[in-house]
Amino acid sequence: xxxxxxxxxxxxxxxxxxxxxxxxxxxxxxxxxxxxxxxxxxxxxxxxxxxxxxxxxxxxxxxxxxxxxxxxxxxxxxxxxxxxxxxxxxxxxxxxxxxxxxxxxxxxxxxxxxxxxxxxxxxxxxxxxxxxxxxxxxxxxxxxxxxxxxxxxxxxxxxxxxxxxxxxxxxxxxxxxxxxxxxxxxxxxxxxxxxxxxxxxxxxxxxxxxxxxxxxxxxxxxxxxxxxxxxxxxxxxxxxxxxxxxxxxxxxxxxxxxxxxxxxxxxxxxxxxxxxxxxxxxxxxxxxxxxxxxxxxxxxxxxxxxx
Amino acid sequence: xxxxxxxxxxxxxxxxxxxxxxxxxxxxxxxxxxxxxxxxxxxxxxxxxxxxxxxxxxxxxxxxxxxxxxxxxxxxxxxxxxxxxxxxxxxxxxxxxxxxxxxxxxxxxxxxxxxxxxxxxxxxxxxxxxxxxxxxxxxxx
Numbered sequence: 001x002x003x004x005x006x007x008x009x010x011x012x013x014x015x016x017x018x019x020x021x022x023x024x025x026x027x028x029x030x031x032x033x034x035x036x037x038x039x040x041x042x043x044x045x046x047x048x049x050x051x052x053x054x055x056x057x058x059x060x061x062x063x064x065x066x067x068x069x070x071x072x073x074x075x076x077x078x079x080x081x082x083x084x085x086x087x088x089x090x091x092x093x094x095x096x097x098x099x100x101x102x103x104x105x106x107x108x109x110x111x112x113x114x115x116x117x118x119x120x121x122x123x124x125x126x127x128x129x130x131x132x133x134x135x136x137x138x139x140x141x142x143x144x145x146x147x148x149x150x151x152x153x154x155x156x157x158x159x160x161x162x163x164x165x166x167x168x169x170x171x172x173x174x175x176x177x178x179x180x181x182x183x184x185x186x187x188x189x190x191x192x193x194x195x196x197x198x199x200x201x202x203x204x205x206x207x208x209x210x211x212x213x214x215x216x217x218x219x220x221x222x223x224x225x226x227x228x229x230x231x232x233x234x235x236x237x238x239x240x241x242x243x244x245x246x247x248x249x250x251x252x253x254x255x256x257x258x259x260x261x262x263x264x265x266x267x268x269x270x271x272x273x274x275x276x277x278x279x280x281x282x283x284x285x286x287x288x289x290x291x292x293x294x295x296x297x298x299x300x301x302x303x304x305x306x307x
Numbered sequence: 308x309x310x311x312x313x314x315x316x317x318x319x320x321x322x323x324x325x326x327x328x329x330x331x332x333x334x335x336x337x338x339x340x341x342x343x344x345x346x347x348x349x350x351x352x353x354x355x356x357x358x359x360x361x362x363x364x365x366x367x368x369x370x371x372x373x374x375x376x377x378x379x380x381x382x383x384x385x386x387x388x389x390x391x392x393x394x395x396x397x398x399x400x401x402x403x404x405x406x407x408x409x410x411x412x413x414x415x416x417x418x419x420x421x422x423x424x425x426x427x428x429x430x431x432x433x434x435x436x437x438x439x440x441x442x443x444x445x446x447x448x
Binding site (some may be wrong): 083084085102103104105109110125192196 | 410412413414415416417418420421428429437438439440441442443
C-alpha cells in the first residue's frame with residue numbers, strides 16, 4: 001500500500017503531476033467536488049495542530065468525501081497505551097486513508113507498515129512533514145513559474161525546522177538551484193543535511209548569519225519560526241527566538257519579484273506590515289497546501305484502487 | 308601468554324585493537340557458559356596490534372554484529388582442532404536489534420515492541436541510521 005512519509009517518497013515526475021492536478025483543481029473546482037464521495041479520511045492528530053488538520057479536513061470535504069478525526073492524544077486510545085501500529089490497524093477498518101501527526105519521529109512509518117490503507121505523514125515530531133513541502137513547492141511553482149535556476153534563502157531555525165530540511169531535499173532535485181542558509185550559529189542546518197544532500201549532490205550553498213547581506217541575491221525567502229516545542233531548555237529558546245525579524249526596512253534591497261514564504265504559524269519573525277506587500281506569499285502558501293493535499297489524497301486513493 | 312587452542316568453536320581474528328570488548332558485549336558472549344577468551348593488543352604483522360576472541364563451542368555468531376563493529380575482522384570456524392572455514396565479513400545493509408536508537412524523540416522510545424532497525428546509508432563512512440527517525444547510530448569506540 002502506497003503511503004507518503006517523506007517528500008523524497010515522491011519522484012520529481014510525481015511532484016509535477018501533483019502540481020498539475022492542484023492547478024487543475026484551482027482552475028476547475030467543480031470537476032473534483034464529488035470524486036471522493038462516500039470515502040473517509042481519518043485525521044489522527046496526536047499532537048496539537050489546528051492548521052494542518054483543518055487543511056486535510058477541508059481538502060477531503062472539497063473532494064466530496066467525509067472525515068473522521070482524533071484531534072488529541074488525550075482523547076484517543078493512545079492515552080490508554082495503545083500502540084501506533086494497533087491504532088493504524090483499527091482505523092484501517094473505518095477509513096479509506098489516514099493523515100497522521102504524532103510527536104514521535106518515525107511514528108508515521110510504523111503506522112504505514114501496519115495499516116491496510118494509505119497513510120500520509122502530517123508531521124512526525126521534528127522529522128518529516130511532506131505535505132508542508134508540497135505546499136511550498138506549489139507556491140514556488142505558481143509564483144516563479146518554474147522550479148529551476150532559483151536562489152532560495154532559508155532563514156531562522158534551520159536546525160530543528162523540519163520544513164527546511166524537507167524543502168532542501170525536494171528542491172535539490174531541480175537544476176540550477178542554489179541555497180542561502182541564514183541562521184544564528186546555534187540553529188545552523190545540521191551537518192548531515194549539508195553532507196548527505198547538498199555536498200553529495202554538489203548543490204551550491206552559502207551559510208551566513210546576516211539576512212541583510214544576502215537579501216539582494218534571493219528569488220525566494222523562506223522564513224521560519226524558532227519553535228519552543230523543539231527545545232529542551234527554555235533559556236535557549238528565549239535567547240534565540242528573536243534572531244531574525246523581517247521588516248519593510250530589511251526588504252528595501254530585495255528583488256521586486258522576491259517571494260516571501262513561511263510555513264506558519266508565525267510569532268513575530270515577519271512584521272505584519274509586510275502582509276500587504278505583493279511579495280508576501282505565506283497566506284497563498286496555506287491555500288496551496290490545501291490544494292496539494294487534495295491532489296495527494298486523490299493520487300493515493302486512485303493508486304489504492306479506492307476511487 | 309598462553310591460551311589453549313580450541314577443538315570445536317569459533318575464533319574471531321584481526322579485530323581492530325580496542326574493539327574486542329565491544330564485540331563481546333554486542334555478541335552477548337557473556338551469556339555463553341563455555342570458555343571464552345578475549346585477548347587484547349596481540350602483536351600482529353599486518354595490523355601492529357589486534358584483538359582476538361576465542362569461543363570454545365559450536366555457537367552461532369551474528370555476523371551482522373561483526374560487520375557493524377569491525378568489518379575487517381575474520382571469523383574462523385574450528386572443528387576437531389582444524390580450521391574448516393575462514394569467513395571475511397561484509398558490512399550488513401541492515402542491523403536489527405543489535406544497537407538501540409538513542410534519540411529521545413524516536414518512536415522506538417515509546418513503542419516497546421518495535422524492532423530497533425538501522426540501515427547502512429553511507430558505506431564509505433560506515434554510517435548507519437535509524438530507519439524511523441534517521442538518527443545516526445552511535446559507535447562506542
